[in-house]
Amino acid sequence: MLLSYFKIAWKVLQRRKFFTFISLFGISFTLMILLVVYAMYDHTVGPHTPERRVDRLLFVTHIGLWSPNSQGNSDPSYSFLNRYVRPLRTPEKISIATGGSYAVAYVGNTKLKLSLKGTDGVFWQVLDFDFLAGRPYSVQEVGTDAHVAVINESTARRYFGAVAGAVGRTIEADAVGYRVVGVVRDVPAARYLSTADIWIPLGLTVDVHEPNYFGNCMAILLAPSAEALPAMQEEFKQVMRHVPVQDPKEFTELRIYANTLLANTVRNFVSRNDDEPDDGVARFGRIAWGMALLFMLLPALNLVNLNVSRMLERSSEIGVRKAFGATAGRLVGQFLVENLFLTLVGGVLGLALAAGALALLNGSSVIEYAQFALNARVFAVALGAVLFFGLLSGVYPAYKMSKLPAIQALKGGTN
Amino acid sequence: MLKHLFTLIWNRKRANALLIVEIFLAFVVLFVVGSLLVYRWQNYRAPLGFAYEQVWEVGLDPGIQPKAERYATQQQIIQRIKSLPGVRAVTRTGSNTPFSNSHNSSNIERPDQRIFRPPSNVYRVDDAAGDVLQVPLEEGRWFDRRDDGAPVVVISHDMKELLFPDETAVGKFVVADGKKRIVGVTATYRADGDFADPKQAIFLRNGLQDTTFEHLETLLVRVQPGAGGALEKQISADIRAIGPSWSSNITPLAEARDKQMKTVLTPLVALVITCVFLIVNVALGLFGVLWQTINQRRSEIGLRRAIGASAGGISGQILGEILVVATFGLALGLLVAAQFPLLGVLGVRVGVYGTAMALAAGLVYLLTVICALYPSRLAAGIQPAVALREE
Numbered sequence: 001m002l003l004s005y006f007k008i009a010w011k012v013l014q015r016r017k018f019f020t021f022i023s024l025f026g027i028s029f030t031l032m033i034l035l036v037v038y039a040m041y042d043h044t045v046g047p048h049t050p051e052r053r054v055d056r057l058l059f060v061t062h063i064g065l066w067s068p069n070s071q072g073n074s075d076p077s078y079s080f081l082n083r084y085v086r087p088l089r090t091p092e093k094i095s096i097a098t099g100g101s102y103a104v105a106y107v108g109n110t111k112l113k114l115s116l117k118g119t120d121g122v123f124w125q126v127l128d129f130d131f132l133a134g135r136p137y138s139v140q141e142v143g144t145d146a147h148v149a150v151i152n153e154s155t156a157r158r159y160f161g162a163v164a165g166a167v168g169r170t171i172e173a174d175a176v177g178y179r180v181v182g183v184v185r186d187v188p189a190a191r192y193l194s195t196a197d198i199w200i201p202l203g204l205t206v207d208v209h210e211p212n213y214f215g216n217c218m219a220i221l222l223a224p225s226a227e228a229l230p231a232m233q234e235e236f237k238q239v240m241r242h243v244p245v246q247d248p249k250e251f252t253e254l255r256i257y258a259n260t261l262l263a264n265t266v267r268n269f270v271s272r273n274d275d276e277p278d279d280g281v282a283r284f285g286r287i288a289w290g291m292a293l294l295f296m297l298l299p300a301l302n303l304v305n306l307n308v309s310r311m312l313e314r315s316s317e318i319g320v321r322k323a324f325g326a327t328a329g330r331l332v333g334q335f336l337v338e339n340l341f342l343t344l345v346g347g348v349l350g351l352a353l354a355a356g357a358l359a360l361l362n363g364s365s366v367i368e369y370a371q372f373a374l375n376a377r378v379f380a381v382a383l384g385a386v387l388f389f390g391l392l393s394g395v396y397p398a399y400k401m402s403k404l405p406a407i408q409a410l411k412g413g414t415n
Numbered sequence: 416m417l418k419h420l421f422t423l424i425w426n427r428k429r430a431n432a433l434l435i436v437e438i439f440l441a442f443v444v445l446f447v448v449g450s451l452l453v454y455r456w457q458n459y460r461a462p463l464g465f466a467y468e469q470v471w472e473v474g475l476d477p478g479i480q481p482k483a484e485r486y487a488t489q490q491q492i493i494q495r496i497k498s499l500p501g502v503r504a505v506t507r508t509g510s511n512t513p514f515s516n517s518h519n520s521s522n523i524e525r526p527d528q529r530i531f532r533p534p535s536n537v538y539r540v541d542d543a544a545g546d547v548l549q550v551p552l553e554e555g556r557w558f559d560r561r562d563d564g565a566p567v568v569v570i571s572h573d574m575k576e577l578l579f580p581d582e583t584a585v586g587k588f589v590v591a592d593g594k595k596r597i598v599g600v601t602a603t604y605r606a607d608g609d610f611a612d613p614k615q616a617i618f619l620r621n622g623l624q625d626t627t628f629e630h631l632e633t634l635l636v637r638v639q640p641g642a643g644g645a646l647e648k649q650i651s652a653d654i655r656a657i658g659p660s661w662s663s664n665i666t667p668l669a670e671a672r673d674k675q676m677k678t679v680l681t682p683l684v685a686l687v688i689t690c691v692f693l694i695v696n697v698a699l700g701l702f703g704v705l706w707q708t709i710n711q712r713r714s715e716i717g718l719r720r721a722i723g724a725s726a727g728g729i730s731g732q733i734l735g736e737i738l739v740v741a742t743f744g745l746a747l748g749l750l751v752a753a754q755f756p757l758l759g760v761l762g763v764r765v766g767v768y769g770t771a772m773a774l775a776a777g778l779v780y781l782l783t784v785i786c787a788l789y790p791s792r793l794a795a796g797i798q799p800a801v802a803l804r805e806e
Contacts, residue, residue, distance in 0.1 A: 022703050025695075026700070029696070110644075174651075174662045207478075295693075298437065298693050299696050308433070309708070312707075313707075
């Protein structure tokens with residue numbers, strides 16, 4: 001039964017090539033754009049290196065002092081995080097790192113501008129980097145402020161000429177020498193909380209004794225399991241409630257939140273609020289869904305239009321089937337299956353187009369170290385979108401088709 | 416004739432409903448994207464109000480040096496950079512340098528008025544800033560040594576228009592971190608970048624009492640044309656020599672501008688690509704539906720030809736019909752588009768919406784005409800004898 005539907009669908013597709021082309025063009029490009037956008041989203045907040053255990057991680061990157069009349073906010077300082085965040089009990093591990101800065105290295109007379117991040121030793125245990133050579137620096141090395149560094153692949157290539165042999169040599173950044181202990185694969189710029197060209201022990205870049213709450217650090221909290229994440233967030237909230245406000249004459253409230261990677265990204269780039277309890281993820285989700293639906297509406301309408309006018313071509317076929325006793329429901333089913341078949345073909349094309357577009361994006365250096373790729377999640381989204389799209393564009397024409405009176409249809413009538 | 420066409424379409428409104436909705440949506444998409452593009456384009460065409468070529472931004476990071484010593488070290492660094500050959504002028508400023516996407520804004524008032532005004536950009540600079548950024552002045556002068564005793568400011572054209580619309584501003588007072596006298600008015604100053612809206616700006620003079628490093632951690636340096644890598648290397652080496660824990664980040668403003676443009680243009684390009692795809696999609700669909708319609712109406716057209724309609728008349732009718740359908744869609748779209756300026760959805764100037772509406776409407780008509788051309792010629796080519804025999 002289903003097989004014969006597919007056969008019919010295939011024959012219909014071949015009948016008018018131009019119409020088939022229009023339909024497939026619409027479906028595949030719509031899907032391509034949706035997939036590229038989703039792949040970018042996945043690339044930014046999905047479980048990829050180095051935040052491979054993203055469902056267990058929370059980030060503390062912002063601190064605000066608040067009162068009705070004046071507000072101040074900044075990144076938290078090392079001493080604040082060390083004193084109030086480090087003692088938390090739920091997290092399995094806590095890492096403190098700097099927000100990131102720049103250092104300059106010279107190869108002959110060419111300048112290399114390196115993004116630099118100071119980290120503690122736990123950083124390498126909380127996040128999962130791909131080490132191409134060597135090892136991360138240890139907690140002991142950070143404790144003694146050893147001049148060691150982990151660099152990324154591009155920096156190793158540019159500074160030493162090759163990844164092999166970089167370990168053990170000295171890289172001079174801002175005229176300070178660091179012994180390279182490890183080389184990691186490039187971290188995409190979209191992973192803005194962990195990316196850098198060179199990572200060095202924290203004590204070399206920040207004054208760890210500066211008591212001010214405001215500084216340039218961040219904390220990464222690793223929960224023992226994904227289920228423990230809400231408990232960890234709750235404990236963080238409780239503890240922060242009892243932290244004394246700095247400068248109580250001017251400010252009345254301390255506002256600091258531990259966010260998931262998604263929430264942090266949304267706060268930073270979309271809702272741009274760092275001082276509100278609501279992280280804006282729910283709103284962001286609603287808007288994203290709304291946009292995706294709106295975006296699919298136009299191509300879907302187009303497909304409906306085409307389907308309705310193509311269906312009228314087949315009115316005599318429908319008339320015959322009705323005359324031989326096919327029910328309206330069966331006709332609707334047949335048409336939906338045909339339409340789903342068409343959208344699936346378009347979906348396959350769309351996947352191929354998306355793969356091509358992503359390869360093109362990776363090749364052009366629009367985004368530094370970007371490695372967009374299709375994976376199982378993207379594939380699942382594609383499948384979902386195809387089914388939704390197929391139903392959306394198939395229901396109305398199928399309904400109209402089933403309503404066609406048999407006699408009129410047999411005569412080839414159009415209304 | 417026109418009235419007849421409208422009646423025809425109105426009578427078949429159910430059959431045409433989907434087409435009308437499609438054109439309506441296409442118009443709304445074109446209108447929204449058009450508004451954003453027109454807005455950015457108009458901003459891009461307006462002058463920036465300063466010269467960014469041969470200006471370098473030097474970001475300073477004192478590292479682990481204690482706070483109390485930072486100001487003195489920074490002063491030493493400034494003296495050193497000033498003395499380098501190839502450097503013309505140096506000013507000390509906050510992190511809100513041109514093209515940096517960093518803002519410092521607050522509400523600036525007249526001392527005699529206390530009304531709510533939109534926030535203004537606040538730039539803390541010193542006497543050399545006028546030379547470094549070559550800000551053109553409309554009235555008065557840039558501040559200098561003469562102002563050592565009294566607190567003074569320079570305001571931009573937009574702020575003058577807001578606070579002193581019908582009077583001269585020079586010599587008057589504003590409240591910005593205390594009461595300060597205006598000594599000059601610059602042309603419109605748009606350090607937020609090429610695509611940003613013009614916003615009121617005020618320049619505060621760093622007094623001698625500003626002896627903290629924080630908030631004024633950036634230097635802007637005007638260099639001689641042709642200065643390049645060697646000077647850059649020299650500056651960063653000198654900074655390290657003066658403050659061993661210090662590091663610097665030197666970026667030519669032209670480079671910062673390119674980077675900012677890239678971040679503004681990339682989403683716009685993505686938007687335009689998406690929009691073009693949607694419109695091509697609509698065009699192809701329209702074309703397909705029209706073609707199909709012509710095939711279904713062969714007998715009707717054959718009959719009209721048989722009783723004396725000319726080929727031109729037939730293609731004119733087909734074109735006219737689709738244009739009427741487009742007009743229905745546009746009317747709906749204009750109703751929606753009119754809500755945008757009323758609600759201020761996109762946050763652009765009201766004039767932009769008008770231009771975008773005209774552009775979008777023109778494009779929709781152009782699109783329908785192009786899509787209808789081939790089907791209408793097909794219709795005109797129908798032979799009455801052949802068409803009627805099929806019946």
